[in-house]
Amino acid sequence: MKLDSTQKYNGSKIYEGSKNDQLETFRSNHTNQKLTTNQAVKVTNTDDSLKAGNRGPTLMEDFHFREKLTHFDHERIPERVVHARGFGVHGYFQVYESMKEYTKAKFLQNPSIKTPVFVRFSTVVGSRGSADTVRDARGFATKFYTEDGNYDLVGNNIPVFFIQDAIKFPDVVHALKPEPHNEIPQASAAHDTFWDFVVNTPETAHMIMWLLSDRAIPRSFRMMEGFGVNTFRFVNAEGKGRFVKFHWKPLLGVHSLVWDEAQKLAGKDPDYHRRDIWDAINMGEFPEYELGV
Numbered sequence: 001m002k003l004d005s006t007q008k009y010n011g012s013k014i015y016e017g018s019k020n021d022q023l024e025t026f027r028s029n030h031t032n033q034k035l036t037t038n039q040a041v042k043v044t045n046t047d048d049s050l051k052a053g054n055r056g057p058t059l060m061e062d063f064h065f066r067e068k069l070t071h072f073d074h075e076r077i078p079e080r081v082v083h084a085r086g087f088g089v090h091g092y093f094q095v096y097e098s099m100k101e102y103t104k105a106k107f108l109q110n111p112s113i114k115t116p117v118f119v120r121f122s123t124v125v126g127s128r129g130s131a132d133t134v135r136d137a138r139g140f141a142t143k144f145y146t147e148d149g150n151y152d153l154v155g156n157n158i159p160v161f162f163i164q165d166a167i168k169f170p171d172v173v174h175a176l177k178p179e180p181h182n183e184i185p186q187a188s189a190a191h192d193t194f195w196d197f198v199v200n201t202p203e204t205a206h207m208i209m210w211l212l213s214d215r216a217i218p219r220s221f222r223m224m225e226g227f228g229v230n231t232f233r234f235v236n237a238e239g240k241g242r243f244v245k246f247h248w249k250p251l252l253g254v255h256s257l258v259w260d261e262a263q264k265l266a267g268k269d270p271d272y273h274r275r276d277i278w279d280a281i282n283m284g285e286f287p288e289y290e291l292g293v
């Protein structure tokens with residue numbers, strides 16, 4: 001998989017494969033088009049509103065003004081409960097050799113097809129505006145736009161998980177999020193409610209060892225592994241099933257920050273990880289990962 005952000009909405013066709021033709025319908029290019037309201041009424045600008053005389057109040061009959069403010073008032077969608085802080089990048093996936101023996105999934109059959117992907121990297125605990133370099137697990141979620149339909153592979157950069165039984169997920173997340181009485185701390189596991197959960201939940205021990213290791217402070221999204229965590233099932237055309245795990249391996253290798261660097265960066269450049277991948281792609285240094293099964 002190569003992340004090069006070339007699937008921008010620029011109307012140009014980049015990769016082979018019929019999925020790209022389908023996606024074309026959703027790409028639009030607004031260059032040289034007239035400025036309009038949402039109802040397609042042409043407007044010369046979007047800076048002036050209708051007033052009652054030179055110094056009068058703004059008039060409710062100015063539908064363009066009301067549309068602009070109403071739109072603005074509704075721009076926010078509720079923040080995600082977990083993985084609120086994330087950054088997405090376009091790219092493509094290409095299989096080295098056909099996986100036909102193991103699966104009938106279309107995008108794993110033909111090494112000459114480039115399947116468009118969108119990958120979202122995220123932290124887990126912090127709010128949407130929190131710092132990138134906090135000690136936390138990272139999400140590594142890949143959406144493959146395959147010819148059979150979209151295939152989502154969510155991953156974390158840590159191969160195990162806090163809990164075995166999904167019913168404890170609300171509890172581990174409540175414990176990780178800021179304390180209820182003072183809303184402290186942001187984007188961090190180092191506080192009482194979390195440690196209370198840990199001591200009462202022995203199955204967290206393995207993930208805690210990972211969380212307190214260097215893996216929880218990656219140097220870059222480009223130098224981070226991804227793990228499907230769960231076990232999945234491949235089914236081939238004959239209907240034979242096999243259990244599989246998914247691992248993403250960055251070609252740049254796995255690298256981490258040290259704790260002191262991570263803490264300083266969180267203050268000096270809270271956008272450190274998103275800036276790193278943005279700058280790398282703009283310089284033509286496209287991150288690459290191998291998917292191991």
Ligand code: HEM
Nearest residue numbers: 080081082083120139140141154155156161166169228229
């Ligand atoms: C019982 C266990 C789990 C529950 C209930 C759960 C629940 C959730 C929820 C509610 C979201 C937010 C969705 C949204 O608002 O957009 C989410 C996102 C996510 N989860 Fe989990 N999760 C669980 C386990 C896992 C595991 C084991 C992994 C690692 C493979 C994982 C990886 C992710 C990732 C990467 C995202 C962000 C996806 C994105 O970037 O859009 N989760 N999860």
